[in-house]
Amino acid sequence: MTRTVSQPSIKIIGANGQISLGKQYAEKQVLVEQQDQVVWLIRTATVIPDNERWLQQPQSAADLQQALNWAQANPASDADGILDQDKHLLTEIVGI
Incomplete structure (x- = not known):
């Protein structure tokens, strides 16, 4: 970590109690x-x-991390094709 020491600067605390540290610190x-x-x-x-x-x-x-590695090594596949096959099998077996 780099440590930077700067010269002191004078800031004014506004009427609403805020002080501006500079845009580089915005949202931090x-x-x-x-x-x-x-x-x-x-x-x-x-x-x-x-x-x-x-x-x-x-x-x-x-x-x-292990789960993320597994997910990357085993990408999701299209389940629609599998569901269509299962429906077809159910139709043949049960007669739905």
Whole structure:
């Protein structure tokens, strides 16, 4: 990870409580820590929703990767042809 240290810049907190960090940070999630009454630390972060956290577990990630590898090696086929064959067999056997 590259660490860049820049010179301090002065920002104004607007009437609605917002501060602009620049377009390069638009739509990014950040952690804001108030370390002191007058000191804030702002860091970019990746937030994982609670219902997706299980995917970060090593075994779950390995299982998912195995399933994706299987799906890639075994592409889906056209099931319509198989269903038509099954209908034909049912017609012959049961007389439907």
